[in-house]
Every structure is written in structure tokens, then in C-alpha cells.
Amino acid sequence: MAKFTQDEIDKINSKLKTPEDTLRWAYSTFGDKIAKASSFGLEDSVVTDMIIKINPKARFFTLDTGRLNQETYDVMDEIGKKYNIKLEVIFPDTNEVQQMVRTHGLNLFYESVENRKLCCETRKVNPLNKILSTLDAWITGLRRDQNENRSKSAMVEIDTLHGGIIKINPIIDWTWDQVLDYVKKHKVPYNKLFDRGYTSIGCEPCTRAIKQGENLRAGRWWWENEKHKECGLHMDHSK
Numbered sequence: 001m002a003k004f005t006q007d008e009i010d011k012i013n014s015k016l017k018t019p020e021d022t023l024r025w026a027y028s029t030f031g032d033k034i035a036k037a038s039s040f041g042l043e044d045s046v047v048t049d050m051i052i053k054i055n056p057k058a059r060f061f062t063l064d065t066g067r068l069n070q071e072t073y074d075v076m077d078e079i080g081k082k083y084n085i086k087l088e089v090i091f092p093d094t095n096e097v098q099q100m101v102r103t104h105g106l107n108l109f110y111e112s113v114e115n116r117k118l119c120c121e122t123r124k125v126n127p128l129n130k131i132l133s134t135l136d137a138w139i140t141g142l143r144r145d146q147n148e149n150r151s152k153s154a155m156v157e158i159d160t161l162h163g164g165i166i167k168i169n170p171i172i173d174w175t176w177d178q179v180l181d182y183v184k185k186h187k188v189p190y191n192k193l194f195d196r197g198y199t200s201i202g203c204e205p206c207t208r209a210i211k212q213g214e215n216l217r218a219g220r221w222w223w224e225n226e227k228h229k230e231c232g233l234h235m236d237h238s239k
């Protein structure tokens with residue numbers, strides 16, 4: 001696996017000006033040891049469209065938690081067909097899910113932050129760790145203004161949470177309006193939940209449409225305090 005120092009990553013970031021530059025650098029550096037993670041939000045649709053134009057054979061994976069909306073499965077199929085993608089669908093470990101449900105019930109996430117984090121860990125974080133352990137780099141659709149936790153992210157960064165592999169965030173400095181413009185201009189297939197006010201896509205029981213004036217991620221775990229609102233996929237606990 002290609003290892004980078006923070007100085008090298010800083011230099012790379014200073015040279016990469018556009019999402020497309022970043023993706024070209026990523027594929028020439030990591031070959032088939034890099035994959036795009038997708039939860040099928042609008043940002044993921046945008047980055048997927050960009051990737052396919054640069055590398056039609058790129059790898060894509062998604063975490064099927066078992067609690068997704070039908071609309072999310074629909075857009076998975078639509079994007080798969082449009083771009084000829086063989087999506088790698090990663091499932092949680094059956095025994096882990098059974099144990100959790102037997103102990104805490106099916107709707108444990110509503111009972112406490114601790115239970116919600118356990119569910120995210122079982123259904124998302126552990127499966128993600130498993131696939132990332134086979135990769136040298138991964139690509140996300142994160143944007144800096146989504147929340148405080150993402151505000152310090154860079155286009156290319158060392159993912160200390162996942163063994164020091166490289167995390168590529170091509171549209172990290174994009175605004176929500178840029179995302180909307182790209183989807184419209186390039187006729188990118190998108191999750192139809194968006195038309196019903198869902199600006200961030202997660203699991204069905206834990207995501208709702210946002211109300212006017214709310215933060216774009218306000219619909220995720222809406223019953224919780226703002227500071228708890230990450231599932232652990234992008235949290236660097238060392239910071």
C-alpha cells in the first residue's frame with residue numbers, strides 16, 4: 001500500500017484544483033485498490049457521474065444496513081444500469097445483527113444515543129471497516145459545510161480511523177447549490193426521496209424530510225441532540 005506523509009498530502013492538495021483532477025490523480029495512484037462509497041444521496045450521484053467519465057471500470061460499494069428506503073434501492077438500480085456499474089453491496093454480519101436485536105429489540109435506536117450508535121456500528125461501521133481493510137483508498141461525497149465534524153476535511157486526507165488509507169473527498173468544498181446545478185445540468189439519476197424534502201439519505205427509520213430553514217442534515221436522527229449526529233463512518237476519534 002502506498003503510504004503518504006502529511007507533508008506529501010498537503011503538497012498534493014495544493015496542486016489539485018478540481019474534483020476531476022483529484023479523481024484522475026486518485027485512479028492513477030491507487031488503480032483497482034480504490035472504491036467509491038455511496039449511500040445514494042445527491043452528492044454521491046454527482047461524484048459517481050464524474051468518476052464514470054474518468055474511469056468507466058471504477059469500483060463502487062454501498063452498505064445495505066437492511067433498513068434502507070425502497071427509493072434508495074430504486075436509485076441503486078437506476079444508477080447501476082445507466083453507468084453499467086456492478087455495485088458491491090456490503091451487508092452486516094448476520095450473527096452480530098441477531099445478537100443486537102435479541103438483546104435490544106428492532107427499534108433500539110429510538111431508546112438512547114448509546115443504542116443508536118450500537119446499531120450504526122453493527123449495521124454500518126463494522127461492514128465499512130471490513131471492506132476498507134481491503135483497499136488503499138476510498139472516495140466519498142462529503143462536503144465541508146454539511147456539519148462541524150466535516151468542516152476540517154480536505155480533498156485528499158489520511159484516514160487515521162481506517163488504518164491510514166487515503167480518503168478522497170472530491171467535492172469537499174462544494175456548496176449545496178453546486179450539487180443541485182450539477183445534477184440538473186448532467187441529468188444525473190438521483191434518489192427520489194430528495195423530491196420529498198430528504199436532503200441527506202440514511203436508513204428509513206432514522207431519516208426524515210427537513211423543514212424550511214433547517215440544516216440539510218437535520219433529518220438524520222432528528223430526535224437526537226445536534227452534536228451526536230454522525231454514524232461513525234467519518235468520525236476521526238483521534239481528533
Ligand code: SF4
Pocket residue numbers: 065067109116117119120121123124202203204205206231
Ligand atoms: S441509521 Fe438507524 S437503522 Fe441505520 S444503522 Fe444507524 S441506527 Fe441503525
